[in-house]
Amino acid sequence: MNMKDIKAAIRAERLALRDAIPAETRAAMSLAMAEHAGEAVAFDPGTIISGFLPIRSEADLRPLMARFRARGARLCVPAILDRQTIAFRELVDGAPLVSTGFGTSGPGPDAPVLDPEILLVPLSAFDRRGHRIGYGAGHYDRAIDRIRQKGMHPKLIGIAFDCQEVAHVPDEPHDVSLDAILTESGLRFFASWIG
DSSP: OOHHHHHHHHHHHHHHHHHTSOHHHHHHHHHHHHHHHTTTSOOOTTOEEEOOOOOTTOOOOHHHHHHHHHTTOEEEEEEEOSSSOEEEEEOOTTOOEEEEETTEEEEOTTSOEEOOSEEEEEOSEEOTTSOEEOSSSOHHHHHHHHHHHTTOOOEEEEEOOGGGBOSOOOOOTTOOOOSEEEETTEEEESSSSOO
């Protein structure tokens, strides 16, 4: 098997485990994530944080994002512009949500596009080194690269459930590793900036 096939097999296995979690259990796990990270992630008021609105069996980050907003964060969520590109549109209270591609929803095209300083990154699998497997389209890797080309150094927090951890994610030179991982068990750090 080549690297792409290996990652695809890990992705399918871990997403199947996530899909098997009952909805009410996922809701409780999502609330636990907000408790673990709501105050533990360090940032100044006005910091731009990208979250996401849940699709399929993803964690529901809305409670965590509400806590970040209460601490002064500016929030944004991804919108898929084409097969290669996502943009992060500002999410403000009361803004209408529209379909933003790949089954996602978020603010419409009139919303300001922001460059996040902290990204909450969805994923299918992760390991204890902070390596991740995404959903296979490479949207986040390219978006992070574009932000870095502007001279910014966004902090990356992977969002997953414990069942998505694997012993080893095969990594390639272009893969972007995480600074932390947030699961229902807690916030684990791979970098010192967070605590």
